[in-house]
Amino acid sequence: MxxxxxxxxxxxxxxxxxxxxxxxxxxxxxxxxxxxxxxxxxxxxxxxxxxxxxxxxxxxxxxxxxxxxxxxxxxxxxxxxxxxxxxxxxxxxxxxxxxxxxxxxxxxxxxxxxxxxxxxxxxxxxxxxxxxxxxxxxxxCRAPRTALTAREIEILELIATGRSNRQIGSALFISGTTVKTHLAHVYDKLGVENRTAAVRAAVDRGLIQLDAPETALPAQLG
CATH class of the missing domain: 3.40.50.2300 (Response regulator)
Structure with missing residues (x-):
């Protein structure tokens, strides 16, 4: 140039x-x-x-x-x-x-x-x-099977704000059933069993970043 x-x-x-x-x-x-x-x-x-x-x-x-x-x-x-x-x-x-x-x-x-x-x-x-x-x-790249997709990360970020599956689906223009399917994949990849654990694991791994990281996550999300 x-x-x-x-x-x-x-x-x-x-x-x-x-x-x-x-x-x-x-x-x-x-x-x-x-x-x-x-x-x-x-x-x-x-x-x-x-x-x-x-x-x-x-x-x-x-x-x-x-x-x-x-x-x-x-x-x-x-x-x-x-x-x-x-x-x-x-x-x-x-x-x-x-x-x-x-x-x-x-x-x-x-x-x-x-x-x-x-x-x-x-x-x-x-x-x-x-x-x-x-x-x-x-x-x-080294662990593609366990890496979250951009859509899965989006869903986790919305879960962290306390939104329900229906609200997440509405925000992303997908069905609640599709949200559940994505969540099942997230749980499997992160080795967790519920929404709260998924968000905690994602924050710990640096996959998502909360606006106020010093604020403790609620005991149960959604």
Whole structure:
């Protein structure tokens, strides 16, 4: 790629965007062409500004999340490559981001030099993962029969919010019977017998991440 790599920054925290702009501004091979505080704005600016890379946060309050924004961005006529930059390293987020089309998945705790190197790698047409993320994906490949699917992870996250099978089915546009089938597979893969144990096992293994991890799970879910 000739010339500076044009980067669109997407994060709901102005301080994070300012820090990234300052970091990239010190490198002549990068040019920050725009900033977006949410997913919908990110999609619009990706269409209008035609960046080479989009550095995408995943969770940005209400509205379109980073995964959905990534899905829209990579479908543009001349799509930029999307690199996720987040503080979440659970399987749930990694699987969804990769399936949405992200070419990179980096953690906000990454050293600046690793972040810059990874962006250059993705701009060159390759993929880049933080070491912890690469390790998780490798573990999923080594044990495909016990790895939860993206749908199973979605169901577990909804169970963790206390929703019933009917409510989960309504949220995912599937039947309650289908939810039960997915749960049976989850129980088998995690070696548990009920919903509460499934959520606990998923949290312990880093498959899902609760909004308030310090809060104890209820004795019985649903």
């Amino acid at each position: 000739s010339g500076a790599v044009r980067v669109l920054l997407v994060d709901d925290h102005p301080v994070v965007r300012a820090g990234l702009r300052a970091l990239l501004g010190g490198c002549p091979d990068f040019d920050v062409c725009g900033e977006a505080p949410d997913g919908a704005t990110a999609v619009r600016l990706a269409r209008e500004l035609a960046p080479d890379l989009v550095l995408m946060d995943l969770r940005m309050g209400t509205g379109m999340c980073g995964v959905e924004a990534t899905r829209h961005v990579v479908r543009l006529p001349a799509p930029p490559r999307v690199v996720v930059l987040t503080g979440y390293a659970s399987d749930a987020y990694i699987v969804r981001a990769v399936e949405a089309g992200a070419a990179g998945y980096l953690l906000k705790e990454s050293p600046p030099d690793l972040l810059l190197q990874s962006l250059r790698t993705v701009a060159a047409g390759e993929s880049a993962l933080s070491p912890a993320v690469a390790s998780r994906l490798m573990n999923r």
